[in-house]
Amino acid sequence: MRVMVIVKATKSSEDGVLPSEQLLTAMSQYNEELIKAGIMKSGDGLKPSSEAKRVHFQGNQRTVTDGPFAETKELIAGFWIWEVASMQEAVEWVQRCPNPMPEESDIEIRPLYEMDDFVDNDTEGAIRAREQAFAQVQSLQNATVQPYLFFGGRCEEALSFYEQALGAVVVTKMRFDQSPDPLPEDILQAGFEHNIMHASFKVGQMTLMASDGCGAKTTMSGFRLTLAIATEKAADAAFDALAEGGSVDMPLAETFWSPRFGMVTDRFGVGWMVMVPEVTS
Structure with a gap:
């Protein structure tokens, strides 16, 4: 079952008193326990009602009132959404939660409605099906797409190159002979046993994945990676570094959409578009 765990507001939270370092640390550790247990789905603290607005509905009329709101006991200062087996859990x-306030405080637990609660009002299941479709759309909206590059036996070399050329940070690296599960028979080219089965590395804010693949036959075609850099000087340096041992497909130059844009294919056959985003006022 899903529940909303509501931290009720107090005088200090409405006064905008921020939690101490000690309380922040304790709450962080508590959240970590919730996440490790698979219970916490989301959660956040709320700013005081002095920064809020309230919309009152009366028929077709809507009335907006600025905070703060006087009914402190009816206000909330934060919440979690948990997935638990029961209310008792x-x-x-x-x-086990640290007291979230410097004074006495209350935390309220409220079950969330599930579609099973509306079965008598949805006898044909049409609303359930529609909600499930909405949930699927939300899942896709929250999905991530990450490039996965196959280097045909040169992955180690490529990772070192991107560390030097782009300041990449290698996050994970696993070789085929480190696999916890045996590989399918005859899938791996001879001599690839110690090659990289999977790696991930960060370039700026983007995480890419990489592998040697199961053999030397690999091509990098039909795509380019766009590298957006804030300054022209940094873009020039990155472009030159990527071009070393590779080929310049379009020299860096000013375009109508960017003060710097160019295309280069690096020594591993990976195509890049390097650009400086246009600054808009």
Whole structure:
């Protein structure tokens, strides 16, 4: 079952008093426990109602009122969404929570409605099907797409190159002979046993994945990676570094959409578009 765990507002939270370093640390550790247990799905603290607005509905009329709001006991200062087996489990977890306020405080636990609660009003299941379709759309909206590059036996060399050329940071690296599961028979080219099965590395804010693949036959075609850099000087340096041992497909130059744009294919056959985003006022 899903529950909303509501931290009720107090005078200090409405006054905008921020939690101490000690409390922040304690709450962070508590959240870590919730995440490791697979219970916490989301959660956040809320700013005081002095920064809020309230919309009152009366028929077709809408009235907006600026905060702060006087009813402190009816306000909330934060929340979690948890997935638990029962209300008792939720209670037990709340009892382990550090006091979220410097004074006495309350935490309320409220079950969320599930589609099963509306079965009598959805006898044909049409609303359930529609909600499931919405959930699928949301999942796709929150999905991520990451490039996965296959280097045909040169992955180690490529990772070192990107560390030097782009300041890449290698996050993970696993070789075929480190696999916890045996590989399918005859899938791996002879001599590839110690090659990289999977790696991930960061270039700026982007995480890419890489592998040697199962053999030397690999091509890098039909795509380019776009590298957006804030300054022209840094773009020039990155472009030159990528071009070393590779080929310049379009020299860096000013275009109508960017003060710097160029295309280069690096020594591993990976195509790049290097650009400086246009600054808009």
